[in-house]
Amino acid sequence: MTTNEYPVVLNKSAVEAGSADVVDSNFNVVNEMYAELLNSDEIAPAALNSYFVDFYLTQALAGGFAQYVFTAPEREEVDGFVRAGLEAIGAHRHADLFDRTAAAFDALTEDEAEAYLDGELDDTEGVTAPVALLDELDGEFEALLEEEDLVELNGEYLRRQPDLLALSDEDLEAHIAERVSRIPDLAGRQAEAEEEALASAPDFEIIIRELCDVAGYQLERITMGDPNYEHDGGNILAWHFSTDHGDYVMIEEEDEAFMIHPETKEIIAAVEFEESDEFVEA
Secondary structure, X not given: OXXXXXXXXXXXXXXXXXHHHHHHHHHHHHHHHHHOOOOHHHOOHHHHHHHHHHHHHHHHHHHHHHXXXXXXXXXXXXXHHHHHHHHHOOOHHHXXXXXXXXXXXXXXXXXXXXXXXOXXXXXXXXXXXXXXXXXXXXXXXXXXXXXXXXXXXXXXXXXXXXOOEEEXXXXXXXXXXXXXXXXXXXXXXXXXXXHHHHHHOOHHXXXXXXXXXXHOOOEEEEEEXXXXXXXXXXXXXXXXXXXXXXXXXXXXOOOEEEEEOOOXXXXXXXXXXXXXXXXXXX
16 A cells, blocks of 8 residues: 555544644544554544644744753654644745755754754853844744734645545544554564664653653653753753643752643652662652
8 A cells, every 4th residue: 555545533522623623633543543552654644734733833832942942853854744743734934944944953063963953042142143134034933923823824735635534433443453454474573673663762762651650650652841941940851742631830949850730830759869770759
């Protein structure tokens, strides 16, 4: 089966709602497909276009292009997906702005990139012209959203797909399971994925998974990193993630990590670090 033969699959209730629900449904379905080990070439191109536009929009709204760079793994590949998605949904001005912003960031020196990613833009004397340009481009992005609404364009794009499948939760689950059952050497792909996950998982992901185990929650996805999260009167790096019990934040201190409710600030779980890099429940 060629890639173009795969349909866009959405939750039926989402299709009958607004554009934001349509886009969210596609994002969740593609995430589930990735989780079940379907590869990008086994997912509808239109679904991937929408998925990466939504990923880009979410990060840019959370913290500008710096947030996108901070969160996107293997940026060269992700940049390509974002560019293709923006053009596909008809967001041509956003595509041009993305190219200009990516080029401006890639032209930064190491020190300038660090200053931009750390959000050190308040000290005007220490901000170089290239870093100031990126700040201006972030502002241009927000203004452009008023004229080229990425959510509306994305939702309309998905609804236009001729092969769109609108399924109930049960049928959607069955559809993905059937697609997965056709993966050549599924057992081998599962073993390889497990080995790669253990070998390449970043420290923050391992910590988040351990915290979820301690809490008895199921991790669904890590949504974003926030280098300026307010904690105990200062800023600290935090990771936002969602579980089957809602959204939470992970922060690290010197020898301990905490899973915190983002609104109540209640500590849901904690783990201590040992010298062997293993964790113990706090």
